[in-house]
Amino acid sequence: MKRIQRRSNAALLLALLLLLGTLVLVLRLFLHGGDWAAYNANLELYTSEGILRWGTLTDRSGVLLASSEDGDYRYADDETLRLASLHAVGDYRGFTGSGAIQRYARKLTNYSVLGGSAEERGNVVPLTLDAELQKTAWRALRGRKGCVLVMNYETGEILTMVSAPAYDPLGEPDLSVDGIFLNRALSTAYTPGSVFKTVTICAAIENIPDLYERSFVCKGSMQIAGGTVKCGGVHGKQTIEQALANSCNCTFGTLAMELGGDTLSRYVRKLGFTEAGSLDGYPTAAGSFEAVETQDSYLAWSGIGQHKDLVCPYAMLRYLSAVANGGVVQEPTLLLGNSNGSTRLLREETAAAVDEMMSYTFTTHYGTSGRFPKLDLCAKTGTAELGDGTSHAWFVGYCHTGMPLAFVVCIERGGEGIREAAPVANTVLQKALEIYG
Ligand SMILES: [Zn+2]
Structure with a gap:
């Protein structure tokens, strides 16, 4: 009798294990x-x-x-x-x-x-891509290496994602071309140069109480422990708005040293620049930020977007979309009709303050040049020096009025941001105005 009992117990156990295994398999089938x-x-x-x-x-x-x-x-x-x-x-x-x-x-x-x-x-x-904008962006890059991203910051739809160089998928890729398989918009991080000042300013707004009352003096360069910070001009006495519009290195170096490496690093991480992001579940490149407080000049240059700063163009697009959208980023997507939800990246009042300064930068500097007919932008240029005499050309921002579009243009070793990257952004936005304006 005991033997029968033992055997039936064993059979029951086996049956239970089989059932459990089947359940796990069905569950995994549904999930994966x-x-x-x-x-x-x-x-x-x-x-x-x-x-x-x-x-x-x-x-x-x-x-x-x-x-x-x-x-x-x-x-x-x-x-x-x-x-x-x-x-x-x-x-x-x-x-x-x-x-x-x-x-x-x-x-x-x-x-x-x-x-x-x-x-x-x-x-x-x-x-979500727009074929006309894709072609316009490709032509505007004129064979230079780099990328163009345009996104509707109210919906998260990416209208333009162009990375050059590329190859015709109907033919064979030229393997001698450096990084031909790389999507530069998602999978690379570049030295940001002055476009990074839009990030440093965010930390300054929230941590330096008298920021708006102060005047920042620029004599063209600044001697600090560990070296000299050079500026692109001699800007004299400036308000913080004027300092961003002038892209004054002395001011932003000073802000970085006052904020300290820990605070600045915390903001860079919180705003999505150091860790890998995701586009519809596909991982994007992580950036880097290393603020060494033992040497003031390193810390200063970190706040200016040089030193060891690296930024993925996609992370910059997300940040600017949040600034444009009251601090909340509608998570980007490439699938029409899809929503990846939203994330609050910065406080509403901070976003409004950054917005005001970037608008001031555009209207007092870039906008007066006649380079952007019919466009009202919030924008920042960047000429990221690479130490070998070349520089990445950046132009980033969003439409302040009109279309809800945020954009990032980065041309690898392309030269000066305002001369090289800004016209690409303008060409693409003019086309968008024609289609959606
Ligand atoms: Zn200056």
Whole structure:
């Protein structure tokens, strides 16, 4: 009798284990089934050449960007659009891993837990990109290395994501071109130069009580422990608004030293610059910020956007979108109709104060040059010196009135921000004004 009891107990235990195993498997199927189905080894979706068999990607108005049907793959008809969108869209051969083809494989292949992979056809997945703006940004870069990002800061929709160099996905990539597979908008961090002053100012507004009452004196350079901070001009006595508009290194070096390395580092991290971010679940590049307090000159240069500062263009876009949107960033997305929620990055009153200063910077400096017809912007230029005589050209900001667009332009070793990056931003925004204004 005891033996029978023992055996039935063992059988019951086995049955329970089997049931538990099945439950775990079903649960994992629900959670990860789409990823498993989209995995490269699933021959139902991928052919031997690694081509995703089904699905169509379009821009926001239905312009075809890429499609695949049982191994036949197509890209945009227009060569400029194919080049401009390579990094955002990807390559069916998998040469670029960060594109929408791979990122949204699950949506494209029409996977469902109950039905498995689609047998007949995939989905049409519209992206937030605007084909016209993509082409305009690509042309405006004129073959230079760099990236252009434009986003609607009220919805989080990315309208433009162009990274150069690229290659035509219908042809073979030129492997001798440095970083041809790299999406510079998402996967690189650059020395920011003066665009970083928009970050330092945020910490100063919240931590230096008499910031607005003070006057900052610039004699063209400043002697501090460990070296000299040189300024681009001799700015004399300035208010803080004037100092940002003048992009005064002496003022921002002073602010960084007063704030201290710990406070500044805390803000840089809190505003999303040092850690890797995410675009629809795809990880973006982390930046770096190292404020060494033992040497004042290092700390000063850190607050000016030099020293060891590195910023991912995507992180800058998120920060500016938050400033434009009352301190809250609508998390970016490339999928039309999708929302990734929102995050408060900075206090509403701080965002308003940064906004006011960036608006002042634009209206008193860049806006008077006639470079930006019909545009009312909040903006900042950057000429990030690399120590070898070259510099990255930056122009970042957002539309203050009119369209709710934030933008980042960075041209690698492109020279002066106002001369090289600003015209690219203007060209793209003029096109946006034509389409959406
Ligand atoms: Zn100065």
